[in-house]
Each structure stands twice: as C-alpha cells, then as structure tokens.
Amino acid sequence: MEFSNRDKSQYVKDTFNAIARRYDLMNTLMSLGMDKLWRRKVVQIVQAKPGMRILDVCCGTGKLTTELGKSVVPSGQVIGIDFSKEMLEKAWKNLNNSFSKENIKLLQGDALSLPFENNSFDGATVGWGLRNLPELSKGIQEMVRVVKPGSLVVSLDMAKPTIPIFKQVYWFYFKKIIPFLGKIWAGKEKEYNYLFSSAYEFESQSELAKIFENCGLVKTGYINLAGGIVAIVYGQKPRI
Numbered sequence: 005m006e007f008s009n010r011d012k013s014q015y016v017k018d019t020f021n022a023i024a025r026r027y028d029l030m031n032t033l034m035s036l037g038m039d040k041l042w043r044r045k046v047v048q049i050v051q052a053k054p055g056m057r058i059l060d061v062c063c064g065t066g067k068l069t070t071e072l073g074k075s076v077v078p079s080g081q082v083i084g085i086d087f088s089k090e091m092l093e094k095a096w097k098n099l100n101n102s103f104s105k106e107n108i109k110l111l112q113g114d115a116l117s118l119p120f121e122n123n124s125f126d127g128a129t130v131g132w133g134l135r136n137l138p139e140l141s142k143g144i145q146e147m148v149r150v151v152k153p154g155s156l157v158v159s160l161d162m163a164k165p166t167i168p169i170f171k172q173v174y175w176f177y178f179k180k181i182i183p184f185l186g187k188i189w190a191g192k193e194k195e196y197n198y199l200f201s202s203a204y205e206f207e208s209q210s211e212l213a214k215i216f217e218n219c220g221l222v223k224t225g226y227i228n229l230a231g232g233i234v235a236i237v238y239g240q241k242p243r244i
C-alpha cells in the first residue's frame with residue numbers, strides 16, 4: 005500500500021480503532037494461541053526483572069505490557085504507549101484483571117516522538133508495532149534514545165518464513181483466509197487486508213536486525229518463531 009507518512013499514521017490509527025474490540029480474540033485465533041508464548045519470550049529476551057523500568061511501545065490492548073508487568077513487580081514499572089484511543093481503552097479493561105496493574109501505566113502518544121527523557125528505561129519492547137510506522141528507523145531510534153546504555157531493544161513482529169511450500173501456504177492463509185475470518189468474526193475485511201499487506205511489505209527478520217544495527221544497536225540478532233512466520237529481533241544499546 006502506498007501512503008504519505010501522515011496518511012499512513014492516520015490509516016493505521018483508524019484501522020486499530022476499528023478492530024480494537026475484537027483484536028485480542030482475532031490475535032489468539034490467528035496465532036492459534038501461540039501469541040502468549042511469543043510475548044513471554046520477548047519478556048525473557050528484554051531481561052525484565054523486579055525493580056526495572058520498561059517501555060512497551062505500540063502497546064495496543066496491553067497484552068505484552070501486562071506480561072512485562074509480572075516480571076518487574078513489586079517495585080518496577082512498565083509504561084505502555086499507543087496512539088489508538090480504542091486499543092488503549094481495551095488495555096485499561098484488560099489491566100483490571102492483572103495483579104501487576106499498580107506497576108503499569110498506559111499513555112496515549114506517538115512512537116515516533118516518545119515523551120520520555122534520554123536513557124530513562126532499562127529496556128524497550130514493541131510487539132507487532134514497527135511495521136505500522138511510516139518511518140521505521142525513526143521509531144527504532146526513539147526506542148534507542150530512551151533506553152539506558154547496556155539495555156535491550158526488542159521487537160516481536162511478522163517475519164518472512166523461508167521453508168518452501170510452508171511459506172506459500174502461509175502467505176495464502178494470510179492473504180485469503182485471515183481477511184475472510186476477519187470479515188466473518190469481526191466484520192472487518194479491509195482492516196485484515198491491511199494486516200496482510202503490512203506484513204508482506206515489511207522487512208525480513210535479517211533486514212530488520214541490520215536496521216537495528218544502523219540505528220546504533222550492537223549485538224543484534226533475531227530468533228525465528230513458528231517457522232519464521234514471526235520473529236523476535238533484538239539489539240543492545242552500547243555501554244558508554
């Protein structure tokens with residue numbers, strides 16, 4: 005899909021506002037329930053520990069934010085930031101069921117202009133967020149800016165499977181079946197078509213690791229999940 009930067013931001017915001025109500029259910033159905041395990045892996049890789057202050061960018065309905073919250077209790081803090089009002093409202097509701105809710109703060113804001121000081125977090129995560137940004141490098145640079153030297157920046161996102169046949173089946177499923185399910189279960193075919201095209205047009209996991217490096221991170225790498233349909237890409241802010 006071709007957009008100007010401003011158009012893309014508005015389109016993405018409208019899309020997530022429209023699908024917020026059914027987002028969690030669709031996420032679980034589309035990932036066959038594996039999304040929870042993938043988020044836990046992110047928590048492990050960012051090395052979230054009690055007392056830490058972690059930022060979760062593009063936090064959406066707060067699922068990853070909540071997983072992070074469980075690891076920083078009793079004295080740490082997780083801040084989730086997202087620009088979609090509807091996704092955040094769902095996150096506030098979801099948070100009510102979490103024992104770590106006192107340690108979690110949710111904010112409405114833009115990933116491309118984070119309202120935080122330099123070197124103020126012990127780690128930053130982004131779950132299925134980077135591919136929605138009109139300026140990918142700027143979003144990563146913002147995360148790099150706000151984490152402390154030695155801390156990790158970790159992204160979980162759709163990736164590019166390479167196994168023959170499996171990858172053809174996967175892209176068919178994503179292009180044809182998911183928008184169909186989106187239409188049946190959530191009444192939102194156009195929005196689920198966007199999810200396909202944003203994943204299809206997004207950088208591969210190895211390209212994204214390279215961009216992490218170009219944005220100033222070291223010890224970059226990636227871990228494929230579910231045969232490379234999804235990948236965790238990570239890097240460390242250099243120690244001074």
Ligand SMILES: C[S@@+](CC[C@H](N)C(=O)[O-])C[C@H]1O[C@@H](n2cnc3c(N)ncnc32)[C@H](O)[C@@H]1O
Nearest residue numbers: 020062063064086087088091114115131132136
């Ligand atoms: C696919 S959802 C991911 C939600 C969540 N991280 C998860 O693990 O399920 C992507 C989220 O990114 C948010 N988003 C996209 N672009 C953004 C931006 N520029 N600033 C803040 N949030 C943004 C959307 O509003 C949406 O809630």
